[in-house]
Amino acid sequence: MTEEVKPDPQQATTQDAQLAAERMAAGEEATQSVDFDADYAASKELSVSEVDQSGGGSQAAEAATGAARKMPQPTEMKSSPEAHSNPDDYREMAKDVNPRV
Numbered sequence: 001m002t003e004e005v006k007p008d009p010q011q012a013t014t015q016d017a018q019l020a021a022e023r024m025a026a027g028e029e030a031t032q033s034v035d036f037d038a039d040y041a042a043s044k045e046l047s048v049s050e051v052d053q054s055g056g057g058s059q060a061a062e063a064a065t066g067a068a069r070k071m072p073q074p075t076e077m078k079s080s081p082e083a084h085s086n087p088d089d090y091r092e093m094a095k096d097v098n099p100r101v
Contacts, residue, residue, distance in 0.1 A: 004033050 007021035023029040051057045078096050 003036065004031055007031065 007024045009018045009021040009025065012018035012021050020029065024031045049057070051060060
């Protein structure tokens with residue numbers, strides 16, 4: 001379905017566009033024709049890249065966004081002691097969170 005563009009100088013937004021539209025309307029300049037079916041077929045070919053068609057896209061994405069270092073597995077924390085205002089209990093609990101204390 002090929003359609004010819006019909007320029008209208010009154011709808012031009014700039015002076016250059018208005019002059020171009022007037023030249024096209026007078027036949028001094030060639031008008032563009034648009035083939036919607038051919039454009040749509042070309043867009044379907046370009047919608048998926050060759051990398052994604054081959055399966056290499058997921059590998060490239062993993063390499064680009066994957067973690068640089070292996071993440072350690074979480075360790076289970078000991079439950080906190082009964083609170084009875086003994087400072088040694090809090091020091092022991094602090095050592096569980098940060099062994100350097």
